[in-house]
Amino acid sequence: MATDEEKQTTTFKTLGICDELVDACQKLGWTVPTPIQVESMPSALDGKDLIALAQTGSGKTGAFALPILQELINSPQAFFACVLSPTRELAIQIAEQFQALGSEIGVKCAVLVGGVDMVQQSINLAKRPHVVVATPGRLMDHLSNTKGFSLRSLKYLVLDEADRLLNEDFEKSIDEILNVIPRDRRTYLFSATMTKKVKKLQRACLRNPVKIEVASKYSTVDTLNQQYRFLPAKYKECYLVYILTEKCQCTTMVFTRTCDATQLLALMLRNLGIRAIPISGHMTQSKRLGALNMFKAGECNVLICTDVASRGLDIPSVDMVINYDIPTNSKDYIHRVGRTARAGRYGVAISLVNQYELEWYIQIEKLIDKKLPEFPAEEDEVLLLFERVKEAKRLALQKIKDGGGKKRKGEKYGEEEDIEKYFGHKGGKSKKFKAR
Ligand code: AMP
Numbered sequence: 302m303a304t305d306e307e308k309q310t311t312t313f314k315t316l317g318i319c320d321e322l323v324d325a326c327q328k329l330g331w332t333v334p335t336p337i338q339v340e341s342m343p344s345a346l347d348g349k350d351l352i353a354l355a356q357t358g359s360g361k362t363g364a365f366a367l368p369i370l371q372e373l374i375n376s377p378q379a380f381f382a383c384v385l386s387p388t389r390e391l392a393i394q395i396a397e398q399f400q401a402l403g404s405e406i407g408v409k410c411a412v413l414v415g416g417v418d419m420v421q422q423s424i425n426l427a428k429r430p431h432v433v434v435a436t437p438g439r440l441m442d443h444l445s446n447t448k449g450f451s452l453r454s455l456k457y458l459v460l461d462e463a464d465r466l467l468n469e470d471f472e473k474s475i476d477e478i479l480n481v482i483p484r485d486r487r488t489y490l491f492s493a494t495m496t497k498k499v500k501k502l503q504r505a506c507l508r509n510p511v512k513i514e515v516a517s518k519y520s521t522v523d524t525l526n527q528q529y530r531f532l533p534a535k536y537k538e539c540y541l542v543y544i545l546t547e548k549c550q551c552t553t554m555v556f557t558r559t560c561d562a563t564q565l566l567a568l569m570l571r572n573l574g575i576r577a578i579p580i581s582g583h584m585t586q587s588k589r590l591g592a593l594n595m596f597k598a599g600e601c602n603v604l605i606c607t608d609v610a611s612r613g614l615d616i617p618s619v620d621m622v623i624n625y626d627i628p629t630n631s632k633d634y635i636h637r638v639g640r641t642a643r644a645g646r647y648g649v650a651i652s653l654v655n656q657y658e659l660e661w662y663i664q665i666e667k668l669i670d671k672k673l674p675e676f677p678a679e680e681d682e683v684l685l686l687f688e689r690v691k692e693a694k695r696l697a698l699q700k701i702k703d704g705g706g707k708k709r710k711g712e713k714y715g716e717e718e719d720i721e722k723y724f725g726h727k728g729g730k731s732k733k734f735k736a737r
Contacts, residue, residue, distance in 0.1 A: 313367070316342045319374065321405040322367055329401055335360030336515040342368055344511040351489045352503050353513040358522070358643030362398045365459050365489045369432070370403050372456070379429035382457035383482070385437055385475070387465040388609065389414035389586055390593060395461065396434040408432060413439045416586025423447045437466065437474035444481060452482045460502070463490040467498035479506060493639065494632050521635065521669055525642035527650045528676040529662065534655040536683070538569065539690050541625055543683045544651060544676070545575050545603060551620040551649075552596070555605045556637050558626040563605045566625065568697035570603060573689065577603040608633050619643075622650040627658035631668040651676050 313323045313334055337355040345351055345368035355361050369382045386392040396410045411425040413435035426447055443450055460466050466475060488507050492499050503510060521527065532540055545553060557563050560581035570577035578601040580592040596604045619641045628634050641648030654662045666672060
């Protein structure tokens with residue numbers, strides 16, 4: 302393990318990264334490696350398997366992408382590496398980082414995720430990419446059905462967000478994938494949390510892995526200012542609006558428990574002139590990407606999401622995370638708040654805790670081993686907003702009843718209307734729902 306002094310003087314170059322890749326890092330503004338990169342790269346470059354526990358936003362992608370690209374330069378070949386991700390958005394982001402880091406060496410990537418046309422993906426596979434980034438189900442689909450595509454010559458397998466990849470949804474596909482790729486390969490497991498299943502997989506498919514842990518298991522970064530507020534359930538929306546109005550310059554992610562809540566809150570906030578947009582697992586892939594892009598481009602500064610967005614999404618400029626609903630699984634808290642204070646930046650996380658969520662909140666404080674300070678606000682001042690918020694919610698519910706409520710059989714809520722239609726115009730501020 303590197304000492305503090307060594308960490309300060311370590312550069313990508315001293316870690317053994319070649320000039321082309323050092324240049325690519327510099328173009329991305331990566332002047333010094335992050336702790337996970339410092340810890341993992343020497344072993345990775347030495348050809349070892351890795352199991353790495355690192356916080357979200359710690360620079361995990363670079364930690365596995367750079368050694369893979371370096372080895373690719375030494376022995377170029379198609380289907381060199383495969384990275385598995387639990388979500389489509391994360392897969393796309395990983396591929397973007399590979400492309401950016403590999404720009405100098407002309408690396409070719411294919412992204413294989415569900416919700417997107419398989420034919421186009423097959424055409425991309427026919428171009429024989431160096432790196433395939435995929436969600437497990439769609440990768441298996443291509444391995445079974447796309448003529449001429451195999452991973453028989455694979456040299457690297459990466460499981461990103463491994464703890465999540467090992468849940469029931471993916472277990473079968475992962476097993477199938479492990480059966481059709483060579484045993485003689487390097488394997489990297491990256492995970493923010495360590496579960497029994499990760500340990501099991503580690504034993505099953507890693508050979509004498511080097512274990513890397515850059516932070517205590519469930520800690521949050523020091524640059525993150527975490528607060529909570531106890532409040533009666535009926536005032537939650539009011540507090541949310543208060544915080545968003547008070548910190549109106551911030552880019553914010555608001556986490557809810559259900560997909561329906563994302564839609565309702567987004568509409569309610571739009572009614573109050575707040576540029577909010579929902580993203581949830583009930584939206585089609587293109588709509589999810591559309592929402593994410595609007596948020597990244599700054600057209601909307603508040604993203605209302607379920608836990609689908611709590612992992613892996615790289616949105617560098619999120620200033621604040623609001624836990625509108627407290628997660629029932631306290632590890633989800635770590636993932637959610639990991640969306641802010643990334644790569645050394647400052648961030649705020651505020652948890653709104655009602656009387657029914659107290660138990661879950663206590664579990665969170667236990668997990669992070671911290672007593673958090675209270676979000677300071679005068680309740681009287683917050684409640685000045687009560688009537689306006691109530692009316693905005695009424696209008697939102699009415700809108701959903703009139704438009705989004707008419708579900709066709711078998712269709713999920715939110716797939717019926719696209720984001721633009723949902724808000725009455727393309728991007729930006731709603732014309733229908735002006736700020737009052
Ligand atoms: P990740 O944990 O891979 O999602 O990375 C989080 C963010 O950190 C991304 O925006 C990366 O571009 C950025 N990042 C990764 N490595 C570095 C570095 N060495 N210096 C600065 N930013 C970095």
